[in-house]
Amino acid sequence: MSKSVEQLITVLKREYDIYRDYIDLAKKKKEIIIKGNIKELDHITGLEQDMILNMGKVDKIRVAIVGNLLNELKVKEVGSIGELVPYLEEQDRSKLIGLKDKLDKVLQEIQELNELNGKLIQQSLEYIDFNINLATSANTQGSTYGNRADEKNVKNKPNVFDVKI
Secondary structure (H helix, E strand, O other): OOHHHHHHHHHHHHHHHHHHHHHHHHHHHHHHHHHOOHHHHHHHHHHHHHHHHHHHHHHHHHHHHHHHHHHHHOOOOOOOHHHHHHHOOHHHHHHHHHHHHHHHHHHHHHHHHHHHHHHHHHHHHHHHHHHHHHHHHOOOOOOEEOOOOOEEOOOOOOOOOOOOO
16 A cells, blocks of 8 residues: 555545534534524534634645645546546555545535534524514504594504614
8 A cells, every 4th residue: 555545545534534523513503503592503603614624624635645646646637536446456445435435425414414404594594584574563553444434543553673684
């Protein structure tokens, strides 16, 4: 096994670990969204941003390692790890395929959690919007007409909010 393949396996394992940690964070985020805890949601979002920065750093390292490996193998370019595998020795292939499969599964799980969290946030925003609309339109009445077609003086109660956002 070449040094570049070892480095690639190491960095892919590191990526996998970061993604697993991200899944744990996304699950916590889901519970926080359900509870409606805005302060904790803000904290989790900050942690997510830090994690995304780490993912970017590891990704840059992986790209550099793949570049070195392509030079060693005298291969022009590949679009994915799957395209790189045929150029490797058999023992390296099985390790990389295993890691690729694990990464594919964890990325699918992240996508599903992110979609669910997005839907939960959208529902929360719709609920907030509904309540604002309800509060701003509650207890407002216009003028009404009485028996003699003259206007009764009905007091309008002020809106809770001056402006609709």
